[in-house]
Amino acid sequence: MEMNKRTPLYEAHVASGATMVPFGGWEMPVRYPTRILHEVGQVRNDVGIFDVSHMARLEFTGADSGRFLDTVLSVRASRLEHGQGRYHMICNEDGGIIDDAIVYNLEADRYLLVVNAGNADVDKEWLSLQKGRFIEREGGDVDYVDRTDEIAMIAVQGPNAVAMLGEMTNGETDAIGRFHAGEATLDGERILAARTGYTGEDGFEIMFDSSHAPTIWAMLIEAGATRCGLGARDALRLEAGLMLHGVDMTVENNPYEAGLRWTVRPNRSEYLMGEVLRKIRDAGTSQKIAGFEMRSRGIARHGHAISIDGEEVGVVTSGSHSPTLGSAIAMGYIDIEHAELGTGVQIDVRGKTVEAEVVPMPFYPHSY
Structure with missing residues (x-):
């Protein structure tokens, strides 16, 4: 072990x-x-x-490093100014979210990618596969080193x-x-x-x-x-309404149902996952991430079912008592037709029905 x-x-x-x-x-x-x-x-x-030293830090170098990252990240890394960073998704060929990450342009032909600790091995395997294909396809000059x-x-x-x-x-x-x-x-x-x-x-x-x-x-x-x-x-x-990969989103989710449309630039011709993400965007999604505030006593947790009048319409992904707000809050996926703000729902908390309401996220406003 x-x-x-x-x-x-x-x-x-x-x-x-x-x-x-x-x-x-x-x-x-x-x-x-x-x-x-x-x-x-x-x-x-x-x-x-x-x-947060557990988070993986991958350094990309080479004359074509920016061009390579443009093909696999949901944003155009090569357009970042020196010192600029951008939150984005790493998606697979089906549009599923392998990970969410931040990429920084440190200097000419040098980028830093910060990814989640639990996904580091999967991310590196995926990026190495795509890097090999990029070099074979275009003869590019790109390499990366794990600096974690x-x-x-x-x-x-x-x-x-x-x-x-x-x-x-x-x-x-x-x-x-x-x-x-x-x-x-x-x-x-x-x-x-x-x-x-x-x-x-x-x-x-x-x-x-x-x-x-x-x-x-x-x-x-x-x-x-x-x-x-x-x-x-x-x-x-x-x-703050910030999602955790592996809990609030997984490879089974796409950026559109996860409320992360703003992190994706699918119309770029060089982006390998652009076509599949455009199809998902244009077709629409059957569910979406939403915020919930409990209206009766109880704390919803990951995996708890969300229902309306006995019909299951969603599932909680994260939930807790909010120390700042003094109330119980949660986020989770709900069928799109029931996602309107103010909709009343019931959450099954270990066999007990807890009343809740669809509310805006973030629950606590960002200070920046």
Whole structure:
């Protein structure tokens, strides 16, 4: 049995009393002794930090690297400005979502692709297959290297995150715009600061040599940031209406039913999955992702059936009590004819019927 991997911050998590759990092939902190409610509150009101070093970082190089990525990603990577990033889908030939990811144009002929930890092996297998076909078809110059073990990544999130990191880097990160990345110096070490995140709050995901992870983690805590684990991260992303691959979307879903139409540019001639995605778009979908708020006592969870007057019309993908809103919320797929806002539904929560209503997402407005 293969052992779960450990990030460069594993010892720091254990020393802090974190509860460690397996996640995406890694041992990760789910919460600290401060508890999840406190961690969520700190991110919403101040600054929280997350170890996200488990997410895979793939570096593409070569004169045709941008052109290759254009053929397999749902956006045109080669058109990104230097330092610009873009959220997108990696789809298969059937239009199914293999993964969601962010691609950055770091410099001429050099791109960074950040993908989900649990999908890293599948993503690399798919990208290697497509790269081989691209080279055979067009004789292109492209290669990629997995930098996950070499580069650590910490998310710094919250309304005071930008100001805090700006102060720590002597203002070098102040000019970095949303979904852009730039270099800065933190305690004498060069970092790549990407202004993005997974909480609904402003902030950065900073990347740097893994050997410096414990020192930089400690510096952020000393500056006032609160340690946060996977439990807080999941609550925050659900409040913000952000989906988790493998839970809210899988390879069985396409971007249109998943509410991710805006991430897809299917009309590009070079995009290999463009034709199938255009057909899905034009035909329409029978279901769509929607938000739900409980109107009676109970918390909906992944896999719970959604019904109207005894007829099953959907399924919950994520659900939780919202620490910020003080109510129970969920997202899931529902038949398109029942997806109108305000529609009343019933959710089967372990044999108990819980009344709920279709509501807009995000549940908590993004601060950027």
